[in-house]
Structure formats: structure tokens, C-alpha cells
Amino acid sequence: MERNDTSTTDFILLGLFPGFQHVSLLVYLILLVYLIALTGNSVLIFLIWLDFRLHTPMYFLLSQLSLIDLAYISSSVPKMVINYSLGKNSISRVGCGAQMFFCLTLGGAECLLLTLMSYDRFVAICNPLRYPIIMSPKVCFQMAVVSWAGGALNSLIQTLYTMHFPVCGLREINHFFCEMPAILKLSCEDTSAYEMEVCVVSIAFILIPFSLIMASYIRIFLTVLRMNSPEGRRKALATCSSHLTVVSFFLGPGIVVYMTPGSSHTPELDQALSIFYTILTPMLNPLIYCLRNKEVAEALRKVLGKSHVSK
Template identity: 50%
Template sequence: MIKTLLSFSLLAVLLLFEIMENGNTTSFFILLGLFNHTKAHQFLFMVVLTIAFASLLGNALILLLIHQDHRFHTPMYFLLSQLSLMDMLLISTTVPKMATDYLTTSRFISSTGCGLQIFFFLTLGGGESFLLAAMSYDRYVAICHPLQYSLLMNWQVCLRMTLSSWFLGAADGLMQAVATLSFPYCSAHEIDHFFCEAPMLVRLACADTSVFEYTMYICCVLMLLIPLSLILVSYSLILAAVLHMHSVEVHRKVFGTCSSHLAVVGLFYGAAIFTYMRPKSYRSVNHDKIVSAFYTIFTPGLNPLIYSLRNSEVKGALRRWLGQCVTLNHEQ
């Protein structure tokens, strides 16, 4: 699976390079960033860096626990590991460039770098959208059809859903990155954002972008609303099944597990829909930057907290791992 993903990503990046070199006349853009160099903004910058670092650490810890503990070698936790991987890569796509620009005051980004940011950002965002739908299906099968779980949610089905999430995200990212960078950008190269995001970049094009904006809107409907609809259907069926159960312990366990997933879904889809599906007349640059910071930096940091604090198995695995680390230190 990893080799397939790497091969597809490499081909997409090479195609992106080729099209941008042949079709785009703009060699660079200027990212105006998220913060100014005031004391208040310097403090906020440090807060954002701290959250981003904590997010990377938290998601890396989730990946480590799932990899190390054989109890977590199940489709449910494999999907969770993919979510953590996507969140780590999402932060790595935006935060290092933002931090470098702020500390060095060099805010230039090449058109190639801009295109790659758009590609990876949409690949990971779109992939996470479908991955959350796959996770909701996994919970639906586990709760509503537990006796058929090994058949309906075996490793083959799990891997196919995971690969599909990555491929669909990459296809959307490649299409939008190529289309966005193919427009002529005459003189206005300043992007009032802290990373290259397609809706912000299209505003600078000195050409008619109405067809592309309509197409981008349709893509957002497909990439956001279809998975969201599947999630809502899955949890509606779960709720209906749980209400017919008479065990209080079962109710508590099911709602505890599903509420974590629903919290992540609400944070992710709420911010994404606000950014990509609002009418242009309601858009504000400052609002867009704040919401983008929320779902590219803060939401990935909340995911490991939500899943670990509400999951007794993850907390137990963390305690066992910390115990092993302490034991090894004493032995040395």
C-alpha cells in the first residue's frame, strides 16, 4: 500500500511540476502571513508553534502506540493511525513555511512551492474527509452487525477504503493545483494568507475564473457533503440500534466511542464547509485566515486529545508504554 501511495504521489508531483513550468508565467508569490511583528502577535505566534508541536507529538504518539501494541492491530485503529498520519502531514505542509517566513521576514514562495502546498493540503484535507466516512462505517458495522464484522470490515476492505481516501484526495489536490496555477497572475503577487490556498490565490488571477470557481464548488460538494452524508447515515443507524438496546453499560460504551468520532467530524467539517462553501459575498480575508489556522493547526492537535481522553484502551496502552520506558531506564 505504501509503495502504491508513494508512486502515485510521485507521478502527481512530477505532472504538477511539468504543467506549472509550461503554463504559468508567475515565478513567485508573497505570503503576507498570519501575524505582524507586534508583541501581542509574537505571543500568538509562540502559542501557535506550541500547539503545532504538541499536535505533531500527540499524533506521533498515537501512531507509535498503535504500531507497538498488538491489541491495536485492528481495522478501527489502523484507520485512526491513518488519521494521525494525515494530521501530521497537514501541519508539516503549512506550519514550517509560516514559521520560517515570520522569523526570517522572507515571505517569498515560488509558484512550484505554492502549487505543491495546494496539492498536499487538498490531498490531506480531502483524504481525511473520506477517511472519517470510513471510520463511521467501521463503527456502524461493529455496533449494528458485530457478528459479521470480520466479513464486512476485514483487512482487505479496510485497505481499499484507506487507499481510496488517499487517491480521491490526491486527485482533487492535483486537479485544483494545476488549474489554479494555470491562470495568469499579472502584477498582484501578494497572497493575504499564511499558505497557498486555492480560493485565496484565485482572487489574484487577471482572468475570468468563474468556471473554475464553479467547478471548485462542485468538487467541495463532492469531497465534503457526500462523506458527511455517509457519516450522518451511519450514525443515524447506530443511534437507532442503540436505542433498542436495554443495557446501560452498552449505551455508555457506544456513546463514549462514537462521541469522540463525532467531535472530530464536527470540528473538521464545520471549518471546511465554512471556508470552501460560503458565497463569495460573505467572504472575509481575516475570517478565512483564522478558520484556516483552526483546521490546519488546532484541529489536528485536538484529535489525539479527543481520542485518547475518551478511549480507555488508548490510555491503558499509554500507561503500559510509559511503564516500559521507565523500566528500561532503571535497567540501564
């Protein structure tokens, strides 16, 4: 792919795995994944909005997760595909900062929301009698606001501080989008102190949420084991296993990228892990919840049945 002439303030996105012989195949596969994620999350949001039986706290939070995933995957994939299609690999400094801001905002919001979703399951299973009071519509709305606002505030601080570092020499970002660790590697100043601060922030947004989620599910599984109803155990484990699968796919790679020194892993590993939580997870989330949640599957069959009858 030829490089275009750029201004001195532009960055060069080297793209997906520079030097790989079959990059075009990867780009088309990612475009397919993007279309599946776009369709799946949109359908899930539509079903939750349409079906009155899904107007519950769990599905409200799930609709927020789908909304975050839609925006998250759209913050990087379209730009990557357009750059590849046009043979253009430059991005302005402002555009790079904006892309970083949105990616960090949505990633942080998803971390917080996944934690709150585990709390919702904890209350529903361990304290079902008080569930309608604890998880009121007002509380659910506040949870959504906290997730979005918390992610945005952290992202604003991190983006402004990351982008203030001067860049020396080639302005080539060995990535397919402007991710913070890749930008820091371009700085001609020592960024080790700031990387330590990023690790501390990541504890608040990744490690603590992960620990709280695990604590919630330990309590949940202990409660499920004491249930007398096999159907109740099955239903509880189905919803919880869906959420745990999403958590492991999303937070696992994030821990490696943001909580380990940049020198300890290669750009190729960073890209592979980034693909996992920015592209694959947004595609898998609606599939996991649709396949493992009986209510969502029934709502989908209901809509498809009405559509078939109307024809």
C-alpha cells in the same frame, strides 16, 4: 516584517493576520500547537503499532488519520514559522503549487477517511456479527488507499487548474499558506465559473461525506438506544462521540471556506477557519481519542509503566 526582493514569478505570503499587533505571539502559539500535534499523533501511531489489542480496523483507520494529520499540519506551519523567523515572506510559484497540492490532498484524504471511519463504527455497532468479515484487513487497506488516492487525484486536478490562471498586479497572498481560495483572488480573469466547479467538487468531498456520516450515526444512535447493556451503550457512545467531535471540527469550517462564494467572507475569516482545520484539528484529534478511548489510554499507561519500571 520587511519584504524581500523577489522574482516576477514569486508570490508574497502576507502571513498570519497582516496588521495584527501581536503576530509574534500567535506564531509562537501555533508553533507550540504544532509540537503538541507532532508529539500526540506520533505517540498515537506508535501505541497502535505497539499494542496488539489495538490491531483492529478502527485503530488502523485511526492511525491513518494521525498520519494524515501529521503531514497536513507539517505542510503549512513549518514554512510559516521559518518565513516569520527569517523575515522572509516570498514563496516560489512551484513551491506555492506544491504546498497547495499537499494541503488539498491531505484535506481530501481526511474527508474520505472520516467517512469510512463512520462506516466502520456503523458496521461494528449495527452489524457486529459480520464485522470481522466486512472489515477485513484487505478492506481496511483498500479504504486507506481510496482515501489517499482520492485526495491526491482531486488535488492534482484542482492545483493544476488553479495555478494556470494568470496573476495581475501585486502577487500578494493574504494568507499564511497557499490555499486555493486565496490564490484565486489574485487572478485577473473571471474565476466565478471555476469557483462554481470548486463548490461542486466540495459537495463530493465535504457535503456528501458529512451527510453519510450523519446518516451512519443516526442509525448507530437508534441501535444504541435499543441496547440492554449500559456498559455497551457507554462504550459505543464514547467511540462515536470522539469521531463526531473530530468531524464537526474539521468539516464545519471547510464547508464555509470551500462551499460559499469567496466574496461572502473576508480574508481574516478564511485564515481563522483555515487555522481550525489545518492546525487545531490535527492537534485535537489525538487528544480526543486518547482521552475518550479506554483502550488507547490503557495502552499509554502500559507503555509509561514499562518505561518507569525500566528506570
